[in-house]
Amino acid sequence: MDILNTLIEQMNILAGMLIFVMGLFIVIVNNHIIKRIIGLNIMGAGVFYFFVSIGNLNQAIPPIIIDLPSDVPYVNPVPSALILTGIVVVVSITVYSLSLAIKIYQTYGTLDQAEIIKKNEERWK
């Protein structure tokens, strides 16, 4: 029962880890470039979810100072603020990798990385 209780208490954190691992799996297993970019975004979402949930407490209120009762716990805003930076970074990485995907499709005529590697090998011989 103890384990089950811990699991339920830590549900958010475990879910964050699970999403992260799912994204990593997608990035590693797939050969298709667009699927890899999607997997990267899922990984990022896992990390962001994890960060937001470590700032949260049970029955906590938003950290707005105006009428904050002193005895109620409030949410730690720092992880959410940090993760805004992370979201911006992942958006820009996604944009850049999509633009690379366009260029790759224009020059190779395919989005499959296995085929791209095969075509590249001819050049290095």
Next chain:
Amino acid sequence: MINLWLTSLLSLLVAALFVPFFKTKHKRAMMWFSLVVLTFALVAQILIARYVYLNGSFFYAFGGYQGGIGISFLVDEFSVLIATFIISLTWLIFIYGWANIKSDFEKAETARYVNLIFIMIFSMVSMVYTHDLFNTYVFMEIMSITTVAIISVKQKKENYSAAFRYLMLNEVGSLSFLFGIGMLYMIGGQLNISAVALVVQQGWPLYSWNIGLALGLMILGLAIKSAIYPMHVWLPDAHGSAPSTSSAILSSIVVKVYLVVLIKVIYRIFGFGIVSFLGLNVILTVMAVLGMIIGSLFAMAQKDSKRLLGYSSVSQIGYIVLGISLGTPLGLYAAIFHIISHGILKTSLFLSVGSFISEKKIRKTHEFRGLGVKMPLATAVFTISSLGMIGIPITSGFIAKWQLGLALSEISWWLIGVVLLSSLLNAIYYLPIIIDFYLKPNPENQTILTWDGMPKRMAFILIFLALSGLTMGLFPGLIETFIELAVSAI
């Protein structure tokens, strides 16, 4: 003094803003402007290094938020040594690139390239200085975008695919590092490295799962980014297809910055006790040994010279990681010496191959036959540097391997055997190129010595790099004290 140093760091960012506004026909003015800014950064860096050696290390807290609340830079003997190394090497590569830039990509791209270089230097230097974990992550991301962009700036199709692969792996590494930061933040709510180190020491018995996972994720992320052996798959493509100046920067500086962060993570945040308790130092040693051997084996199979140099980097990174994973001051000394020595040697190798490519349009190793009479200077520089890579005495590579051997003799003797075996393998793929240079006839049967035909600036930089490699080998005492101070500062 401190204000001058901060201004020089900011001037790099401001210059990156201004560079794209120069018109294409005003390229010369733009390059002079960039050179002035870089020289300013270099001079300020040397002055701050002098200040630190005279007055001791200090923290600079941005916005005056003391006590780990805000972001602070730690300027000590370790960070100034690495930062001076980064800026001076980039300065040299920039002057070379100015003369060479036309051969690698179109004129219109030059401003964008210089822009990227500026942002990249800024993020590298700041990443070395910063004393805040999340700040490290942010600079890491700036670096991953700029380093990938200086590969894809040469608009060839293999550059696109190499850049994509590099970007994906880089991003996986960054996100694991971020996850590790989250794990550590969960325990103590701290991001300042000193505060996190305290939290880790105090919370180790209670939160060993968190700390172990954080350490694993951080080391995994940095291992991907610094191409430690099983995670090296992106490196040969990226370094092989990039413009020569980019390859030099990527191979000799960028990878090293991540290794410096690895040193910080292992020794400053977690402490070697926790790392060795979890057995991660053994894993790092095994990865380093595999990298030293298998990287060299892969390099022997390469026909393209720049890919060969890329695989050679994989094996040289193995030596550095081996030094880091020992956990002794001697091992760290060897690692830092090897970082600097490999930086200089690999830069001169990539730049001399770059001059072969730009002047004679050849890049396959079998085309290098008899090049010794056609390009005497560049081949001489290549020869000296590759002898340094093998570890022949009087070059800096010998001192680096000697120091590593001294460090290993405290730990175990069979690792010295691995270093010797790897040196032998290095010799197997570097010596045939040197033999091709001087002992084989060239296709045109030219036997009279002719001048290389490259611009004077490029020649000057190549000579300077080869001489500095030799100087480090002949008089290692010149930088010995600086490295010892850096090791004691970690």
